Amino acid sequence: MAMKKKRYALVIDSRKCLNCKACVVACKAENKVPVGHFRNRINEERKGEYPTLSINFEPEQCHHCDEPSCVRVCPTGASWQRKDGIVLVNYDECIGCRYCMIACPYDARYFNEEEGVVDKCTFCVQRVDKGEVPACVETCPSKVRVFGDLEDPKSRIRELLATRRYKVKEPQTGNGPQLYYLL
Amino acid sequence: MGTIRMDRRLFLKTAGATAGAVAATQVGCFKYFKKGRSTAADAKEIPTTCELCPNKCSAIAVVEGGFIRKLNPNPENPKSRDMLCARGNAAVMQVYDPDRIKQPMIRVGARGEGKWKPVSWDEAFDYTAKKLAEIKQKYGPEGTLWSSTEGFQEKFFVNLGQAFGSPNIVRHPTLCLASVNLAYGTTFGTVPSFDMLNSKYVIMSGANRFESIITPDTMDLIGSVMERKAKLVYLDPRFTVTAAKADEWYPIKPGSDLAFILAMLNVIIAEKRYHKDFVDTYTLGFDQLAEHVKQYTPEWAEKETEIPAKDIIRIAREFADAGTRALYYSGRRSSWYENDFQMRRAQAILNTIVGNWDQMGGMVPNASLPKGEFLFMPWDDPKASRVDEVKTNFPLAAASDGVYLKLRENVLSGKPYPIKGWMVYKQDPMNALPDQGKTLKMIEDMDFIGVIDLQMSDMAWYADVVFPESAYLERTDPVEVMPGIWPAVVYRQQVVKPIHDTKPNLEIVQGLAKRLGLSDYFDYTIDQWVEAEFKDLPIPMAAEHMKKHGVWAATGEAHYGKTLTPDHRFVTKSGKIEIFSERLQENGYDPLPVYNQIAQPPADRFRLILGRVGYFTHANQSNNVWLHEFMPENDLWINPAPAARLGIKNGEYVNVASSVGSVRIKARVTEEIRPDCVFMLHGFGKKSKMQSLVYNVGASDAVILETAWDKVSGNAAFHGTFVKVSNA
Numbered sequence: 001m002a003m004k005k006k007r008y009a010l011v012i013d014s015r016k017c018l019n020c021k022a023c024v025v026a027c028k029a030e031n032k033v034p035v036g037h038f039r040n041r042i043n044e045e046r047k048g049e050y051p052t053l054s055i056n057f058e059p060e061q062c063h064h065c066d067e068p069s070c071v072r073v074c075p076t077g078a079s080w081q082r083k084d085g086i087v088l089v090n091y092d093e094c095i096g097c098r099y100c101m102i103a104c105p106y107d108a109r110y111f112n113e114e115e116g117v118v119d120k121c122t123f124c125v126q127r128v129d130k131g132e133v134p135a136c137v138e139t140c141p142s143k144v145r146v147f148g149d150l151e152d153p154k155s156r157i158r159e160l161l162a163t164r165r166y167k168v169k170e171p172q173t174g175n176g177p178q179l180y181y182l183l
Numbered sequence: 184m185g186t187i188r189m190d191r192r193l194f195l196k197t198a199g200a201t202a203g204a205v206a207a208t209q210v211g212c213f214k215y216f217k218k219g220r221s222t223a224a225d226a227k228e229i230p231t232t233c234e235l236c237p238n239k240c241s242a243i244a245v246v247e248g249g250f251i252r253k254l255n256p257n258p259e260n261p262k263s264r265d266m267l268c269a270r271g272n273a274a275v276m277q278v279y280d281p282d283r284i285k286q287p288m289i290r291v292g293a294r295g296e297g298k299w300k301p302v303s304w305d306e307a308f309d310y311t312a313k314k315l316a317e318i319k320q321k322y323g324p325e326g327t328l329w330s331s332t333e334g335f336q337e338k339f340f341v342n343l344g345q346a347f348g349s350p351n352i353v354r355h356p357t358l359c360l361a362s363v364n365l366a367y368g369t370t371f372g373t374v375p376s377f378d379m380l381n382s383k384y385v386i387m388s389g390a391n392r393f394e395s396i397i398t399p400d401t402m403d404l405i406g407s408v409m410e411r412k413a414k415l416v417y418l419d420p421r422f423t424v425t426a427a428k429a430d431e432w433y434p435i436k437p438g439s440d441l442a443f444i445l446a447m448l449n450v451i452i453a454e455k456r457y458h459k460d461f462v463d464t465y466t467l468g469f470d471q472l473a474e475h476v477k478q479y480t481p482e483w484a485e486k487e488t489e490i491p492a493k494d495i496i497r498i499a500r501e502f503a504d505a506g507t508r509a510l511y512y513s514g515r516r517s518s519w520y521e522n523d524f525q526m527r528r529a530q531a532i533l534n535t536i537v538g539n540w541d542q543m544g545g546m547v548p549n550a551s552l553p554k555g556e557f558l559f560m561p562w563d564d565p566k567a568s569r570v571d572e573v574k575t576n577f578p579l580a581a582a583s584d585g586v587y588l589k590l591r592e593n594v595l596s597g598k599p600y601p602i603k604g605w606m607v608y609k610q611d612p613m614n615a616l617p618d619q620g621k622t623l624k625m626i627e628d629m630d631f632i633g634v635i636d637l638q639m640s641d642m643a644w645y646a647d648v649v650f651p652e653s654a655y656l657e658r659t660d661p662v663e664v665m666p667g668i669w670p671a672v673v674y675r676q677q678v679v680k681p682i683h684d685t686k687p688n689l690e691i692v693q694g695l696a697k698r699l700g701l702s703d704y705f706d707y708t709i710d711q712w713v714e715a716e717f718k719d720l721p722i723p724m725a726a727e728h729m730k731k732h733g734v735w736a737a738t739g740e741a742h743y744g745k746t747l748t749p750d751h752r753f754v755t756k757s758g759k760i761e762i763f764s765e766r767l768q769e770n771g772y773d774p775l776p777v778y779n780q781i782a783q784p785p786a787d788r789f790r791l792i793l794g795r796v797g798y799f800t801h802a803n804q805s806n807n808v809w810l811h812e813f814m815p816e817n818d819l820w821i822n823p824a825p826a827a828r829l830g831i832k833n834g835e836y837v838n839v840a841s842s843v844g845s846v847r848i849k850a851r852v853t854e855e856i857r858p859d860c861v862f863m864l865h866g867f868g869k870k871s872k873m874q875s876l877v878y879n880v881g882a883s884d885a886v887i888l889e890t891a892w893d894k895v896s897g898n899a900a901f902h903g904t905f906v907k908v909s910n911a
Contacts (some may be wrong), residue, residue: 016409018393018401018424020797025272025809029253035808050822050854051434055427139256141266141396142405 006084007150008064008123009178011157011166016142017042017057023136023145027061030124030135037110039121040136058181059144061136062087062108062121063169066176070100070109079118084149085178086125091117105170106177123147150178230257230733232663232675234655235270235277236800237333238398239665241734242267242274244656244678251275251656251679259732261669261739264402269798273809277637277654278682282806282873284639284651285683294626295645297872304686304694311648312698314631315347318604324348325567326601328594330587331355331608332615335660335675336688339705340608340635342559343692346704350565351602353585358615361586362898363517365579366527370535370761372754373548376668377510378741379403379413381544384505386498388418388440389526390514393425395795397515399669414505416498418443418490420792421820421862422855431498434857437790437902438520438781439488444511444529445778446484446492447499448476451536456503458538464749466535468763468775475775487780502537508544509537519902520781524895529776532762540760541746548746549666552737555719557661557712560704570594570602577897578770586897587616588890594625603630608688609652613641614802614866617888617901618843635691638803639873641883651685658687659709662716662729671736672720674713674729772895781903788905789825789861791841793884796864805866806874817881818851820862821908826852829908836911839863839882841904843889846882847911861908 019042027039040061047054068087071079078093079100089100094117101109101118109120124134128147132138137147148157157180160166165183226247233240233254241260245253254272258265287307292298302310318326329344331337332355344352356364367374379385380403392401407413408428417429418440426432435443451457452473462469481492481499488495502509511530517523539545568574571590573582580586594602605626616622626632626645634646643649660675686694689709696705717725722735729735752758756766768774784790798810805811819839821831831837833852838845839861846868856862867881891900 013409015428016405018405018428018797020394020396021269021810021813022267022272022797024813025269025798026253026267028809029272029275035812046855048854050422050856050858051432053422053427053432053854055422055424055855057424135253135255138265139267139272141264141268141402142409143266143402 005151007178008085008128009148009150009157009180010137011146011148011160011180011182012059013144013146013182014056014058015182017059017144018142019044019057020141022139022141023059026135026139027121030127031122033119034112034114037112037119039110039119059136060106060108061179062123063106063175063177063179064123065178067174069103069105069173069175073099073103075099086123086128087120088122088125089118089120091115094118105173105175226252229676229678230674230731231656231678232335232660232673232733233267233271233274234334234675235274235804236396238263238396239663239673240267240271240398241671241673242271243733246678249679251278257733259736260671260673260734261736262398262665262667262671264399266402268396269810269813270800270804273804273807274654274656276807276809278656278679280638280807282638282875283683284636284643284649284685284873286651287684288649290647294647295870297644299649304684307648307650308694308698311631311633312695314647315604315606315695315699318630319347322601322603323567325350325565325570327351327604327606328353328570328590328602329606329608330610330612332610334609335663337608338661339689339692340606342704343696343701344606345565346562346696346701347699348563348565350567350569351571351585351590352583353571353587353590354583355610355615356581356584357587357892357896357898358518359516360898361517361580361584362523362893362896363513363515363527365581365896366524367513367531369579369764369767370528370531370755371540371548375540375546375548377512378544378547378668379407379510379512381508382407382413382510383508383544384414384416384502385510385512386416386418386502387425387429387512387514388435388443389517389519390512391419391423391425391794392512393428394423394797395516395800396797414501420857420860421794423794424797433488433490433494436487436489436783437792437857437860438522441522441526441529441776441778442479442484442487443490443495444526444533445476445479445776446481446495447502448472448529448533448536449479450481450496450499451503451533452476454500454503456500457536458506461538461540462536465540465753465760466762467757467759468761469536471763472532472536472775479778487778506537507539507542509539510534510545518893518899521891521893521900521903522779522781523893523898523900525773525776532776535760535762541744543741543743547668547741547743550668550670550742551666552664552670552672552735553719553721554662554664554672555716557707557715559707562704567600570600572599573897577895579766579772579895580897586892588892588899589897591616591621591625592890595621595628603628605629605632607632607634607636607642607646609636611640611642611802613645613870614883614885617885617899617904618890619883619885620844621890622885635688638806639871640803641870641874644871644873650691651683652691653681653685653687657681657685659713660687661709661712668741669736669739671734672729673734676730676733767895784859784905788907789821790859790902791839791884791887791904791906792860792862793865793901794862799864799866802866803874805877806869808876811876814864815876815880816849817864817867818849819908820851820853820856822856822858823852823854824858826850829910831908831910838909838911839887840907840909841887841889844886846886848882861906
C-alpha cells in the first residue's frame with residue numbers, strides 16, 4: 001500500500017492561552033529539555049496605561065516551515081526535514097555552529113552546551129509516529145493548540161483554517177511557516 | 184532514515200545506564216535524565232491522581248526503567264477535562280528534587296539553626312512518642328495541637344490527633360475557603376458548583392480563575408468566553424490574566440465588592456427583573472431583601488466601588504436578562520476582608536433571585552458517587568473543649584476544622600489552657616499564616632514540634648523531629664469521591680517505589696500510634712482500606728477498573744434540576760433557600776448582608792493584595808526546579824504614578840513595611856495595578872536552607888501580613904494590611 005502523503009501543522013488559538021506554562025513543562029518532561037532552556041515558550045505583549053490595558057499571549061515553538069531556512073544554512077545536513085514536514089536535528093551530525101539559530105526567524109532553537117548540539121521542537125516526533133499528539137497539545141488546559149495533518153481534508157485543522165481567519169508569522173521570509181495563529 | 188538516527192542517539196544515551204541510575208538520583212535531579220533513560224521496551228503507564236494542588240486531576244504516569252519519565256493527562260476524568268497543568272507536569276521533579284527530606288531527622292542545634300541528625304525511623308518515633316507522652320502527662324492530651332492541610336492521607340493524621348485525645352485539630356479551611364463555604368451553606372444548606380461550561384453571563388470578583396486554576400471551572404470558562412458563548416465581567420484591583428481575557432474589567436476599589444452586589448440587587452428588584460416564580464416557590468425572605476436593598480442605589484455604589492452607576496445598572500440588567508444562565512461566581516479561596524462572609528452571602532442571594540439554582544449554566548448542587556467505607560475502631564470524644572473556642576467565638580463555623588488565627592492568638596496567650604506540643608502534617612504555617620513573627624513566637628513557646636512533610640518547609644526547618652513522607656507518585660492513597668456537576672471517583676496508586684527512606688503518612692501515623700498505645704485504632708493496611716472502598720463502587724470488577732483506569736465517573740453526564748420540585752427540602756432551618764437567615768440573626772449576625780465600609784489606606788501607604796499565578800499555588804511549589812525557572816524571584820507590583828512619587832525604579836529593591844514586619848523585594852513598576860495597592864506573589868523569601876532555590880530569595884508575604892479575620896466564619900482576612908514602600 002502506498003503511504004499517504006502527510007503534512008503536519010499546528011493551529012493555535014492564542015486568545016485561549018492563559019500563560020499557565022503547562023505546555024512548557026510538559027515539553028520539558030517529554031523531551032528532556034535541560035533547565036534553563038525551552039523548546040517552546042509563551043510570548044507576552046503587554047500594552048496600555050492604567051486602566052486601559054491589554055495582554056496578549058502567543059505560544060511559540062518551531063514553525064516546521066515548508067522551506068526551512070535552518071535546513072538551508074546547515075553546513076553538515078544535520079538540520080533536515082521529513083516528508084511529513086517535521087524539521088529535525090540529527091544530533092550526530094550537528095557540529096554546534098549555530099548558523100541555524102541565526103537563520104531561524106522565530107528564535108525557536110537553543111544550544112545545548114552540555115551536548116554541544118542545537119536542539120528544538122520536534123512536534124514530539126516520538127509521539128506523533130505512534131499516532132499521539134505532541135505533549136504541548138495534549139496537556140493544555142484550554143486546548144490552545146490543535147495538531148493535525150493538512151493533507152487530511154477531514155482533519156480539525158483543515159476545518160479551522162477553512163472557517164476561521166488566521167495569520168502566519170514572518171511570512172515575508174519565504175519560509176512557509178506551518179504554525180497558524182487564529183485571529 | 185532520520186528517525187533511525189534519532190533512535191540510535193537514544194540508544195547510545197541509554198547504554199550503561201542501569202548502574203548509574205540509582206546513584207544519580209541520590210546526587211541530583213537531572214542526572215537520571217542523562218544516564219538513567221531506559222529503552223522504551225519496559226515502559227509502563229500507570230494511572231494516578233495528581234496531588235500538587237487540591238484539584239486532584241487524573242494523570243497517567245509513564246514509567247521507564249523504574250523512573251517516572253512523564254505525566255500525561257487522563258481523559259477519563261470529566262472534572263479534570265483532559266489536561267495537566269504546569270504544576271501537575273512538574274510533579275516528576277517533586278520526586279527527584281535534591282532538596283527532599285531523605286530520612287527522618289532530629290534537631291541537634293537551636294530551633295531554626297538547621298543542624299540535624301539523621302536517625303532511624305524507630306528513633307524518630309520513640310523520641311516523638313516520649314515527648315508527646317510527657318506533654319500529655321503535664322497538660323493533658325489537649326495540650327497538643329494537630330494541624331494539617333488537605334490531602335487523601337490527611338484523615339489518618341487527624342485520626343491520630345483525635346485518638347490521642349486532643350480536641351485541637353486545625354485544618355486549612357480558615358486560611359482558604361471557610362467564608363465562601365459558610366455563606367453558601369447558610370443560604371442553600373449546601374455549597375454548589377458553578378456550571379461555567381454552559382453559563383452565558385459570568386461576573387467574577389474575589390477570584391482570579393484564569394491564574395488560580397480550578398477544574399473544571401478554568402477550562403470551561405476560557406472556552407465559553409473565547410467562543411463567545413459567555414460574557415465575563417471581572418472586578419479586581421489588579422489587571423490579571425483573567426482581566427485580560429474578560430469582556431469588561433473594573434479595577435474596583437478594594438473591599439467594596441459587597442456594595443457592587445447590593446446595588447445590582449437594588450436594580451434587579453426595583454426593575455422587577457428577578458425570577459418571581461422561583462423566588463416565590465423556593466426562597467424565604469425576599470420581601471425583607473427588597474426593603475433592605477432600597478438604600479443601596481447604583482449612585483451610592485459608584486462612590487463606594489468607583490464603578491460608574493450606569494455600568495452597574497447595565498450589568499445588573501444584562502445579568503438578570505441572562506437569568507437562569509447568569510452566574511455571580513463564588514470564588515474558592517475567600518480569605519480577603521473582614522466582611523467576606525457577607526460579601527459571599529450577597530453573591531448567593533443575587534444568584535438566587537435570578538433563579539439560576541440547579542439550572543444548566545447556573546449554580547448546581549453537587550452530585551456524588553457511592554464508594555465503600557473502611558470501618559475502624561472508634562475512639563472516645565476528647566474531654567476538653569477546643570483551645571480556639573470556636574463554639575463561643577464562631578458558633579456557625581465548622582468546629583472540626585478549627586479557626587486558625589483565633590487559635591494562634593489563644594495559644595500565644597496561654598488561654599484557656601496551654602498548648603505545648605505541635606504536630607504538623609504537610610502544612611507550612613510559617614508561610615500560610617499572616618504575621619510570621621507571631622507564628623515564630625508560637626514555635627518558641629512549644630516544648631515539642633514534629634513535622635511530616637516531603638520537603639523541608641519553613642515549618643519543618645523549625646521543628647524538633649522531621650518525618651519524610653513519600654511523594655504521591657511513590658504511594659497508594661485512599662479512594663476519593665470528587666463531588667461536582669461531573670462527579671468522579673479517583674484513585675491514587677503507587678507509581679514507583681520510594682527513592683529515599685520515606686514512608687506514606689499512614690505508616691508514619693501507625694509508627695507513632697504503636698508507641699502511644701493507640702495501635703488498635705490503626706490496625707489496617709492501605710490495601711485493606713482501599714479494598715473496602717472499592718467494594719461499594721457500583722461497577723463490576725471495581726478494583727481492577729480503578730487500578731487500570733485510575734478514575735470512575737459513571738456516565739460523565741451532568742444532571743440538572745433534581746432539587747427543583749416544590750416539596751424539595753433544602754438543608755436550612757426553614758427548608759427553603761434562606762435569603763433572610765434567622766439562624767444568622769439568632770447568632771448575632773446580620774440576617775441580610777449589610778454594607779460596612781472597609782478602611783482604606785492613608786495617603787502614604789498601600790494596601791497589600793495577594794494572588795496566584797498558574798504555575799505556583801502553594802508555598803512549596805516555588806522550589807520545584809521546573810516551575811522555579813518561570814519566576815526565580817518574586818517582586819512587588821507598584822503602579823508607575825506612586826512609584827515616580829517615591830522615586831522607585833523598576834527592578835530595584837524596595838523595603839515594604841507593615842505594623843508587624845518588613846521585607847526587601849524587587850519592585851515591578853507596572854500599569855497593571857491600582858495606584859493604591861501593591862501586590863506580591865506567595866512562596867518566596869524562605870527561611871529553610873533546604874528550599875535551596877528560594878532560600879532568602881525574594882520576600883515572604885507572611886512576614887508583613889497582619890492578623891485579621893472574617894467575623895462570621897473566622898476565615899483569615901489577608902487584604903487588610905497597609906504597607907509603606909521605600910527605596911532599599
